[in-house]
Amino acid sequence: MKLLLTGSRVIDPSQKMDAVADVLLxxxxxxxxxxxxxxxxxxxxxxxxxxxxxxxxxxxPGLIDMHTHLREPGLEYKETIASGxxxxxxxxxxxxxxxxxxxxxxDNRSITEFIKRKAAEAALxxxxxxxxxxxxxAGSQLTEFWDLKEAGIVALSDDGxxxxxxxxxxxxxxxxxxxxxxxxxxxxxxxxxxxxxINEGFYSTxxxxxxxxxxxxxxxxxxxxxxAEFTKTSVHIAHVSTAGSVRLIREAxxxxxxxxxxxxxxxxxxxxxxMQSYDTNFKVNPPLRSPDDLAAIKEGLADGTxxxxxxxxxxxxxxxxxxxxxxxACGISGLETSLSLSLQLIHDGVLALPExxxxxxxxxxxxxxxxxxxxxxxxxxxxxxxxPQLKWTVDVKAFCSRGKNSPFHGRQMQxxxxxxxxxxxIKFALPSLKL
Amino acid sequence: xxxxxxxxxxxxxxxxxxxxLILETAESFLEISTREIKKVPTLRGKSVIxxxxxxxxxxxxxxxxAGKRLSADTINISAxxxxxxxxxxxxxxxxxxxxxxxxxxxxxxxxxxxxHMLAKLLxxxxxxxxxxxxxxxxxxxxxxxTIKEKKGRVAGLKVAIVGDIMHSRVARSNIYGLSxxxxxxxxxxxxxxxxxxxxxxxxxxxxxxxxAIVDADVVMMLRIQLERQNQSIFPSLRExxxxxxxxxxxxxxxxxxxxxxxxxxxxxxxxxxxxxxxDPSCSVILDQVNNGVAVRMALLYLLTGGxx
Numbered sequence: 001m002k003l004l005l006t007g008s009r010v011i012d013p014s015q016k017m018d019a020v021a022d023v024l025l026x027x028x029x030x031x032x033x034x035x036x037x038x039x040x041x042x043x044x045x046x047x048x049x050x051x052x053x054x055x056x057x058x059x060x061p062g063l064i065d066m067h068t069h070l071r072e073p074g075l076e077y078k079e080t081i082a083s084g085x086x087x088x089x090x091x092x093x094x095x096x097x098x099x100x101x102x103x104x105x106x107d108n109r110s111i112t113e114f115i116k117r118k119a120a121e122a123a124l125x126x127x128x129x130x131x132x133x134x135x136x137x138a139g140s141q142l143t144e145f146w147d148l149k150e151a152g153i154v155a156l157s158d159d160g161x162x163x164x165x166x167x168x169x170x171x172x173x174x175x176x177x178x179x180x181x182x183x184x185x186x187x188x189x190x191x192x193x194x195x196x197x198i199n200e201g202f203y204s205t206x207x208x209x210x211x212x213x214x215x216x217x218x219x220x221x222x223x224x225x226x227x228a229e230f231t232k233t234s235v236h237i238a239h240v241s242t243a244g245s246v247r248l249i250r251e252a253x254x255x256x257x258x259x260x261x262x263x264x265x266x267x268x269x270x271x272x273x274x275m276q277s278y279d280t281n282f283k284v285n286p287p288l289r290s291p292d293d294l295a296a297i298k299e300g301l302a303d304g305t306x307x308x309x310x311x312x313x314x315x316x317x318x319x320x321x322x323x324x325x326x327x328x329a330c331g332i333s334g335l336e337t338s339l340s341l342s343l344q345l346i347h348d349g350v351l352a353l354p355e356x357x358x359x360x361x362x363x364x365x366x367x368x369x370x371x372x373x374x375x376x377x378x379x380x381x382x383x384x385x386x387x388p389q390l391k392w393t394v395d396v397k398a399f400c401s402r403g404k405n406s407p408f409h410g411r412q413m414q415x416x417x418x419x420x421x422x423x424x425x426i427k428f429a430l431p432s433l434k435l
Numbered sequence: 436x437x438x439x440x441x442x443x444x445x446x447x448x449x450x451x452x453x454x455x456l457i458l459e460t461a462e463s464f465l466e467i468s469t470r471e472i473k474k475v476p477t478l479r480g481k482s483v484i485x486x487x488x489x490x491x492x493x494x495x496x497x498x499x500x501a502g503k504r505l506s507a508d509t510i511n512i513s514a515x516x517x518x519x520x521x522x523x524x525x526x527x528x529x530x531x532x533x534x535x536x537x538x539x540x541x542x543x544x545x546x547x548x549x550x551h552m553l554a555k556l557l558x559x560x561x562x563x564x565x566x567x568x569x570x571x572x573x574x575x576x577x578x579x580x581t582i583k584e585k586k587g588r589v590a591g592l593k594v595a596i597v598g599d600i601m602h603s604r605v606a607r608s609n610i611y612g613l614s615x616x617x618x619x620x621x622x623x624x625x626x627x628x629x630x631x632x633x634x635x636x637x638x639x640x641x642x643x644x645x646x647a648i649v650d651a652d653v654v655m656m657l658r659i660q661l662e663r664q665n666q667s668i669f670p671s672l673r674e675x676x677x678x679x680x681x682x683x684x685x686x687x688x689x690x691x692x693x694x695x696x697x698x699x700x701x702x703x704x705x706x707x708x709x710x711x712x713x714d715p716s717c718s719v720i721l722d723q724v725n726n727g728v729a730v731r732m733a734l735l736y737l738l739t740g741g742x743x
Contacts, residue, residue, distance in 0.1 A: 205631055205635075205636070207547055207548070208567050209547050322524065325547065325548045326567070
């Protein structure tokens with residue numbers, strides 16, 4: 001099976017490419033990428049090639065979401081590996097890395113193998129499990145990193161249960177670094193966040209909702225940078241939400257420390273002003289912050305402080321969200337809106353398209369040591385095709401994800417993925433795209 | 436003037452005209468409670484459900500008496516635990532009550548925003564009888580009625596609110612309500628009890644009680660919740676009462692004709708000394724309770740279309 005994508009703008013940050021070109025896929029791999037490839041191929045081997053005309057579209061290396069929750073095993077009413085994979089490809093993601101907070105937690109080989117088996121059965125997106133740092137993510141005893149790595153994890157994290165014990169975090173960074181496993185840190189000092197519900201500021205004050213101070217995040221970002229520097233290891237900071245965190249990471253990078261960081265689309269799209277409706281779909285952790293924080297996140301994306309955009313896909317069932325605000329679960333079902341919200345950064349002039357694609361594909365691949373995020377000849381045939389102009393309206397009822405919890409329901413968007421190719425096979429195509 | 440609001444969720448949402456209408460209506464109802472037969476047929480055939488998820492004596496009784504004096508049928512539901520613990524969601528409970536077709540649901544809940552959730556969902560009028568640390572609009576209205584009764588006006592008065600502002604829905608509702616009516620509001624409390632950016636609500640903030648009550652026309656003392664002592668919000672009741680208790684000495688800093696208010700229940704000797712609380716020349720604490728019934732009668736009346 002050969003697939004030829006013709007006439008589109010091709011952006012590949014891994015080889016600093018931004019040009020009109022044709023892309024040929026054979027046997028699941030990208031084999032050729034050149035202008036007017038169609039003409040040369042026509043003369044040799046036409047007939048066997050399926051050609052898709054993608055004029056006015058953008059072809060990029062398959063997008064990678066490095067912070068996703070697929071909920072299986074155990075919480076299938078929120079999401080399954082199959083429904084989450086479907087949501088991924090519908091949102092333009094060819095690969096996702098899934099956090100270990102299933103039930104049970106992915107803290108041992110058998111869970112990792114289960115996730116990989118389910119992902120293979122779903123056969124949509126590439127699914128890369130992330131293993132827990134500590135057993136049951138309880139923060140006291142390290143998991144078997146070596147065993148987990150052999151089973152197929154690509155990184156370690158205790159996800160939403162931050163490692164409060166600094167000594168344990170030190171050991172985790174040291175042990176993981178020696179194995180070449182990245183550690184992803186959810187930075188939240190839970191004594192400082194203290195059962196808080198929204199960003200601590202004017203809105204928490206007037207709404208009478210307990211506040212989560214920005215320092216709850218920043219104190220742990222600072223701690224983890226210090227530990228990584230002292231132990232000569234690296235750490236990846238998850239879902240950066242505050243101006244102070246951006247500043248700390250920027251300073252660390254200036255000193256050439258191997259710190260990487262991601263933010264999520266809602267942190268550069270929404271602020272805590274949205275909480276006034278008490279709509280639980282806006283409840284996330286870390287919480288939506290102030291306009292100053294939002295501006296700092298955009299600056300951090302623009303100057304390279306923030307390496308990646310990851311949507312922190314957190315699907316929930318209705319029963320988790322249709323309750324009093326303080327009892328509601330945190331999170332946004334984000335895979336199917338992440339790219340479109342991020343494309344707004346292009347419309348707003350915050351990032352150029354190649355920079356955005358780097359943050360959604362090439363950089364996550366680099367951070368997770370995946371041989372992905374590139375269109376170089378010989379690499380896996382993972383490709384996302386984006387229509388940058390297409391206008392559409394978010395409708396949670398149309399989500400492939402079981403999680404319909406999105407504060408973006410009804411929002412007008414410009415640009416989206418129209419075709420998602422994984423391993424040379426078309427896994428998602430917008431019906432309006434003529435194939 | 437017709438009252439257009441479906442619900443009473445907070446002082447934030449009420450206009451000056453609406454507040455005036457509520458207060459005028461309440462004033463006209465005051466007299467009913469002094470009659471020998473304290474009942475009028477105005478709301479005969481209407482039903483009011485008091486859905487209380489938090490303990491309450493004063494507010495619940497006040498709503499019940501208000502309903503009964505207007506001949507409404509009042510039903511009290513006390514849920515000792517939150518809906519989550521009980522197993523039925525708040526929404527399901529509310530939908531079941533809605534199906535029984537009451538006219539007004541009065542709700543008190545420990546979770547801020549709970550009444551707002553019901554208001555969006557149900558066709559009935561919702562009255563917020565206190566939601567978490569958010570709002571307690573009927574308390575603010577009865578406070579305002581009491582201030583008007585004693586001072587003849589609200590505009591231009593200096594009102595000091597002292598204590599645990601952080602956890603106080605009474606403080607928030609009064610800040611919204613009294614500022615709308617033109618009062619000048621000053622807060623005082625230890626820094627740990629002053630929520631972040633509170634000055635953006637248009638109030639002045641002091642850390643010492645003495646600084647806040649200078650020349651005050653009204654001093655409103657807030658209840659210290661004794662269990663907060665364990666949350667490191669203040670070191671001890673002993674220390675708190677030495678610095679934040681309104682007493683014979685520090686009250687001299689306020690205007691001579693100052694009135695002292697408290698939403699109750701009071702901790703005698705903690706935030707207010709017993710002789711101040713019981714001094715009829717300044718304490719209006721029981722007038723507040725009396726006016727509370729009238730304010731709640733007015734709200735039930737206006738929400739059920741009584742003045743149309």
